[in-house]
């Protein structure tokens with residue numbers, strides 16, 4: 001009868017390779033192969049993605065991650081369900097955390113149309129950035145202002161906000177934007193439909209002019225193109241076609 005313990009020890013030894021001083025997880029991360037590392041992402045991020053069961057990047061991820069890692073602006077036409085959250089979150093978390101390890105004034109601002117999306121995107125960014133030590137704060141209307149202000153004061157890397165509440169914090173001086181290195185406008189068409197056009201303009205004008213900007217929208221009507229023209233600099237354009245099968249139609 002085989003010695004199960006010996007076998008499992010041998011298997012883990014094979015995986016871990018030669019004895020090393022640092023812990024096995026780090027050694028494994030440094031040696032791991034991943035299509036996400038091929039796109040330029042850190043092994044720590046690739047390891048988190050492997051843990052989440054992400055095996056391959058989605059099309060919007062393969063097309064958006066390299067230019068965003070290189071610091072370029074991006075105009076992405078893509079709906080939800082395409083993996084667009086990770087497409088902007090992974091490269092921008094990596095850049096922001098490389099520039100500043102300690103949470104302080106926010107370096108990355110993500111604007112989203114609804115409270116639900118703020119929570120969802122903040123949760124996704126928290127799980128992606130966990131191993132890098134990313135501090136991500138959702139900010140939306142209907143929740144207690146003072147608590148959000150306190151959390152901002154303690155220091156963050158990323159704020160994921162609805163435009164109205166973000167503007168409230170900016171006006172009251174509880175959300176300072178001088179350290180913003182990148183802004184993401186997520187579901188820009190939805191934000192315009194909800195009447196946030198003016199708020200978005202005011203917020204963008206309050207951020208440093210040399211920031212990196214990414215705009216995602218399911219559709220690109222003229223008023224979105226106008227925002228892109230005004231606020232993006234020579235953006236990389238990424239177009240991801242909608243799913244071919246519409247709801248209720250048999251394939």
Ligand code: AMP
Nearest residue numbers: 054055056057058080081082083084085
């Ligand atoms: P999103 O379009 O950002 O709302 O993402 C849609 C869903 O796809 C989310 O549940 C993600 O966790 C998941 N997802 C994103 N990227 C990948 C990937 N590369 N592999 C597997 N699942 C993914």
